[in-house]
Amino acid sequence: MKNFKKSLWIFLILFIVSFNLVWAEDLSNISGTQAIVYDYETGEIIYTKDIDSKSYPASITKLMTALLLAENFNKDEMLTYTQSAADQPAYSYGKNVEQVLVGDKMSAEDAMYALLLYSGNDIAYMIADNVSGDSAKFVNAMNLKAKELGMTSTNFVTPNGIDDNTEVHLTTPYDIAIMTKAAFENDWIEKTMKTERVVVSTENSREREIENRNKNLGLNGCIGGKTGYTEKAGRCLTSIYKNNDRTLIGVVMNSEYIYGVDTAVFEDMNTIMEYSFNREKDTLKKSGDIIKSVTASYKVIPFIGPNRTIDIPLFINEDIKYYKTEIEPKIDVKVNTFNLWKIDPSTPLGTITITLKDYSETYTLYSDISSSKLLKDNIFIYVGLGIGVLILIILIVIIFKKIFGRKKRRYRY
Template sequence: MKRRNGLFLLSLAFTVVFSTTVFATVNPPELIGKAAISVDIDTNEIIYTKNIDNKMYPASITKLITALLLAENKKSTEDLTYTKNAKSQPPYSYNLNIQPVAIGDTMSADNVMDGLLLYSGNDIAYMIADNVGGNPVNFAKMMNDKAAKLGMKNSHFLTPNGLDDANNNHYTTPYDLSLLGRAANKNEWVKKSMGKKTSLIKSTNGAPATVSNRNKLLGIDGNVGGKTGYTLKAGRCLVSIYERNGRHIIGVVMNSEYNLPKDTKVFEDMTKLINYSYAAKTEVLHKKNTTIKTISVPYKVIPFIGPEKTINVPLTSKEDLTLYNNDVKSQTTFKTSGISAWKLNKDTSVGTVNIKQRDYEKSYKLYPMISKSALIKDNIIIYAAAAIVLIVVIALIILLINFINGRKNRHGRRIRF
């Protein structure tokens, strides 16, 4: 009976350990979207990647850069004028789908921002382009200049609203959109607008109208903002910003399915992506207290005298060097200089190792895995021989001094007689 109980307990323990191991593994999600990325906003660490440098169409996510240019060039209390270019825009348009607006009517910049980001009005985007840039062509240049400043190296913008039916030269990448989303989140005005579920807006001569945010995830499980997008070429797109337990993550999903009338697929993609991103753990590139790199350091066996030799010094970090497992290449660089072999100490840093992955960068201090005592150990025979020679020399000197003193004493005694 005791043997059976022992086997049962052993089996139960094995099952618990095995089950814990299995459930602790977090697998990357299978997404419908053809491209996606998630990034830790606080550290810039890339967590999840799927075709992040593929050139794709951003649709209405374009309006995030339009919103940034509005915020940087106008005050929220200023009035903007509704223009002919705005009036000519197709649905979804505030003028056509919510409330008619006459050319020449005005709207506060704050209302314009909400009409752009919550309702995603195609006409509102052109209203901004005309008021900020003078005309859509000049505004497109401003958009591309802003993209360049944000480091969006694989993006090109032509329209302020993202409509791409007439051209193929309005494009970006998931990685570039993660840069844009982070910039939008840093701008307090844009961030505040993205976080509104509804807003009451009106033009000078129009009736007030309530617009609702098209981001169906807003306010759910830490979603604090984002921007939706759709065209036939772009598919369903979404940028979402999350905050959970003080940690901020941005997700981008591009070219997902637009399953009308429910329109749920892209939001399901984002939920999977973000849940994975919060659960994912970094992988260890180099384990702490193990050799990361070995360098040769010259030194003189007898300080200031010689002979000169070199010693191989293994370097380590007192922290694990980590990154998330994804397909983006990282660069590792080492910086060491002016290392004195006779000052080696396992607790004194002699340089740094730097891990860089796109705009994520972290430096770790490097420590020698040996101290100056290793020099003595490596040269113990030389030091023993030197000590013997030194003893012999000292002994000879003593004998010589005694011999000289003896002669002086004998010479002195002869003079007194």
């Protein structure tokens, strides 16, 4: 009976472990068609799902609008509510929260809250008009900022992400991760994204409390983010999570949206984040692996010759680890110029650089070749040369003896 119970416990433990391992590797259950997890500090990409295909970002667009607001206004400066803001559809502050008249004033701080927490479509246009004069000029500024950040696959058409009348308001999960990092690096935006609820108002309207639409905020390490939805885009979400002093950015695009439920994209985010925080790196190259062999020539006798060639294996003395995803690592090997007679196993002879998107890491290459090995490889030449030199010395001595012997005899005579 005891053996049976022991076997049962072992079976259960193995089952749980194997289930967790399978679950950790299998993320096919997320409903989002695109996703990425990006290390905020290092730029390493931990998880990918079709990260370079262009799609609609919906209201995640407003992160770029927030960046331009933060760069052009102080919190206490006032913005004027414009006609183009009033013309925006539902999910606008002036239509769904509190009536706002054209010409009314709102502080930049409250505008930032209404933009990122409530995701007011009208607030985005109010910001655009106040920053650039009109939305067309503002969109141009948005695209210039995107290029500055390295968002090479992004094209903005509207300040709020509404895509009803366009097919080219597009970006990628990777570009959104870059934008999210840039936004979160701004102290004003970071504070706003971390806020769960706040009271805002315009000069001529009542105060209203608005709540952050990011349902994950404050749970499982989520410290910020931005939601989005249009019929074209599906449910979208970008988030920042912090766990044990490690910060990750996650993006899920085109997730499922069920009216009245709306949990899929938030569950997707928690799934990819839990996976990424627990994931271990894969080994690309092991310590001692030969990365490249080069042929070098050297003089058997320094500065004199003759010339010989030798194959030099270049290896690393540490493991190269990375997160294996759909991104193929680019490998660049560079070999230094060196003098074979002056190297030893501690001499750096080159580098190998591993690049994945904007992240790269460089490792040093070494070899086991040394001057003592060169001497050993050419020992017969040196022995022969030594014998030759010895014979030459003996011949010189004999010749000198003969010469001096004749001179001595002549002297006697």
